[in-house]
Amino acid sequence: MISDRAGQYLVEIAKKTIEHYIETKETLEIPEDHPIELDEKLGVFVTLNKNNALRGxxxxxxxxxxxxxxxxEVAIAAAFNDPRFSAVTKDEFPILDLEVTVLTKPEMIIVAHPDQYFEEIEIGEDGLIIQKGYSRGLLLPQVATENAFTIEEFLEHTCMKAGISADSWMDESCDVYKFQGQIFK
Incomplete structure (x- = not known):
């Protein structure tokens, strides 16, 4: 994926982006001196935590x-547009912990029977995307470990994130994808 140096750079850029947006309400320009490897198109998530609880x-x-x-783009969205939370304030910004997760391209898990998902998913390594019709839910790899999920619970919670019933992963009309992530703090 990317080097540790580039990953740490992304964490710093996420912080600078949020701080800049708080001050100016403008999007930070892409620094010209950024590591060249960050020009590669990659999936990226920014996670904000406050007192060890999700904040965006x-x-x-x-x-x-x-x-x-x-x-x-996603640093601004996580801080100011996550519909589950109010916008980050100037006062709380200094106490937030930021995490950037860089993702591999999601790959569909092809199984003949839903029980085979247990052989294909590795807790702590894989993140999940579950899609049924227009409903889609995603959980990053660290969510399963942080919550001590079994594979079945991970599948169920990803379904619930999609707004579908917890057992939908057993339905053949449901697509299950896995991906890996590099986490930088």
Whole structure:
């Protein structure tokens, strides 16, 4: 994926982006001196935590933008547009912990029977996307470990994130994808 140096750079850019947006309400320009590897199109999520609790998390599951541009866009979205939370304030910004997760391209898990998902998904390594019709839910790899999920619970919670019944992953009309993520803090 990307080097540790580039990953740490993304964390710093996410912080600068949010701070700049708080001050100016404008999007940070892409720095000209950014690591060249960040010009590659990659899926990126920015997660904000406050006192070890989720405070915002938005990202691109698919590699639709260069990693540097995606990080700037989703940092603003996570801080100010996550519908689950109010916008980050200037006062709380200094106590937030930021995390950037860079994703591999999601790959559909092809199984003949839903029980085979248990052989294909590895807790702590894989993130999941579950899609049924227009409903789609995504959970990053760290969510399963942080919540001590079994594979079945991980599948169920990803379904619930999609707004569909927890057992939908057993339905053949439901597509299950996995991806991996590099986490930088």
């Amino acid at each position: 998390c938005i990202g691109y599951a698919e590699p639709i933008e260069p990693a540097i541009k995606a990080t700037i």
